[in-house]
Amino acid sequence: MSSELSYVQPTANSPWGTYLSQVDRVVPYLGGLARWAETLKRPKRALIVDVPIEMDDGSIAHFEGFRVQHNMSRGPGKGGVRFHPDVTLEEVMALSAWMTVKTAAVNLPYGGAKGGIRVDPKKLSMKELEKVTRRYTSEIGIIIGPHSDIPAPDVNTNAQIMAWMMDTYSMNVGGTATGVVTGKPLHLGGSLGRVKATGRGVFVTGREAARRLGLDLRGARIAVQGFGNVGSVAAELFAEAGAKIVAVQDHTGTIVNENGLDLAGLVPASRTEGGAVSFKGGEVIDNEDFWKVACDILIPAALEGQITAERAQKTKARLVLEGANGPTVPTADDILAERGVLVVPDVICNAGGVTVSYFEWVQDFSSFFWDEDEINVRLDRIMMNALNNIWDTADRHKITLRTATYAVACERILMARQERGLYP
Numbered sequence: 001m002s003s004e005l006s007y008v009q010p011t012a013n014s015p016w017g018t019y020l021s022q023v024d025r026v027v028p029y030l031g032g033l034a035r036w037a038e039t040l041k042r043p044k045r046a047l048i049v050d051v052p053i054e055m056d057d058g059s060i061a062h063f064e065g066f067r068v069q070h071n072m073s074r075g076p077g078k079g080g081v082r083f084h085p086d087v088t089l090e091e092v093m094a095l096s097a098w099m100t101v102k103t104a105a106v107n108l109p110y111g112g113a114k115g116g117i118r119v120d121p122k123k124l125s126m127k128e129l130e131k132v133t134r135r136y137t138s139e140i141g142i143i144i145g146p147h148s149d150i151p152a153p154d155v156n157t158n159a160q161i162m163a164w165m166m167d168t169y170s171m172n173v174g175g176t177a178t179g180v181v182t183g184k185p186l187h188l189g190g191s192l193g194r195v196k197a198t199g200r201g202v203f204v205t206g207r208e209a210a211r212r213l214g215l216d217l218r219g220a221r222i223a224v225q226g227f228g229n230v231g232s233v234a235a236e237l238f239a240e241a242g243a244k245i246v247a248v249q250d251h252t253g254t255i256v257n258e259n260g261l262d263l264a265g266l267v268p269a270s271r272t273e274g275g276a277v278s279f280k281g282g283e284v285i286d287n288e289d290f291w292k293v294a295c296d297i298l299i300p301a302a303l304e305g306q307i308t309a310e311r312a313q314k315t316k317a318r319l320v321l322e323g324a325n326g327p328t329v330p331t332a333d334d335i336l337a338e339r340g341v342l343v344v345p346d347v348i349c350n351a352g353g354v355t356v357s358y359f360e361w362v363q364d365f366s367s368f369f370w371d372e373d374e375i376n377v378r379l380d381r382i383m384m385n386a387l388n389n390i391w392d393t394a395d396r397h398k399i400t401l402r403t404a405t406y407a408v409a410c411e412r413i414l415m416a417r418q419e420r421g422l423y424p
């Protein structure tokens with residue numbers, strides 16, 4: 001049966017095209033469950049909404065909003081909300097599918113979902129941002145909920161936006177529903193450790209991968225693309241472990257220092273309008289030259305499709321840690337494998353965020369909150385167990401960590417699908 005959908009036209013390297021190719025690669029390892037594999041290539045539900053707001057100058061603006069629930073065989077949908085001018089239905093579909101794989105890879109009782117608004121939030125006032133968030137939440141309110149689909153932060157969304165989403169949903173249902181979103185502020189049912197969880201997960205999986213490669217983190221040179229929530233936290237944890245952050249790229253440009261960038265100065269500078277390149281402790285270089293910087297570890301932590309075939313040829317890194325979702329296109333993946341560069345794929349590498357989101361959701365239901373040490377210890381344990389299991393699978397079948405992660409995850413998803421059976 002064909003997996004072409006009439007409503008998207010993916011290409012080989014586009015997000016949904018990349019995802020489909022990742023699924024095709026795992027099918028040979030699914031045994032009898034392969035008969036259910038087509039289910040992975042079709043989102044369960046995709047909602048497109050109009051988000052109209054009155055701007056500060058009195059004009060009316062309309063934005064496209066999406067929420068896609070890719071698969072809910074193992075539990076409610078889970079996945080972030082992205083505010084970005086390039087958001088499309090196809091991108092949100094791919095991001096939702098990667099959430100299905102990710103939650104199954106770390107064995108959380110969730111399916112996969114994702115949302116987004118095609119908007120540049122940097123061009124909105126706070127009031128306009130709040131209106132966009134609230135109207136979007138109201139529009140997708142018919143499919144989200146603590147037991148059906150739980151949004152969280154992603155690119156350009158944060159705890160304040162989650163607070164507005166929680167409040168809007170709560171107003172509509174007539175009672176405070178903290179469990180409808182995760183990544184909330186601490187005093188509104190948020191969890192300790194959530195802000196740093198994704199970067200911490202990148203560090204935990206990276207530390208284990210480096211150990212297995214015999215790569216000493218002390219003195220290791222690291223290049224980081226994307227210096228927001230994920231990239232900056234991962235960089236800080238690696239620096240604490242003795243590594244040198246030799247290059248950072250964000251939306252403003254690329255800055256390098258072979259002796260290591262001083263994060264105490266770079267992190268606050270990157271939060272200003274001038275971005276990373278406003279930091280004076282390094283040299284600004286051409287963006288394309290970021291990919292050939294001398295480094296041991298490369299951390300893509302910005303957007304999809306960044307590691308192209310050409311950039312995969314250039315990189316000097318031995319280890320790639322995918323903090324971003326979908327940063328490596330399939331042809332680049334093959335080149336990295338041929339060149340002996342180890343890739344810890346997004347669907348396990350950045351799963352720390354959804355893992356602590358799960359802790360937040362559990363804490364909200366029980367109204368009993370854990371301390372940060374407990375959260376970090378549990379996060380470490382879940383990530384390490386998942387990674388070790390994936391590594392064993394990769395060794396057993398002689399496949400990449402990405403295909404091994406899909407093998408572990410897709411078996412869980414399709415087993416659930418088979419056991420539930422088809423309704424009606």
Ligand code: NAD
Binds near residue numbers: 154231303323351
């Ligand atoms: P963020 O908004 O906090 O940061 C995004 C960063 O990417 C910023 O530094 C921005 O300047 C940079 N960037 C944007 N466009 C760029 C470009 N064209 N070139 C270089 N840099 C660019 O977002 P985030 O939450 O850190 O998310 C980053 C990635 O991690 C995304 O792929 C996201 O889906 C993924 N992720 C995030 C979480 C989470 O918990 N926040 C969890 C899992 C995966």
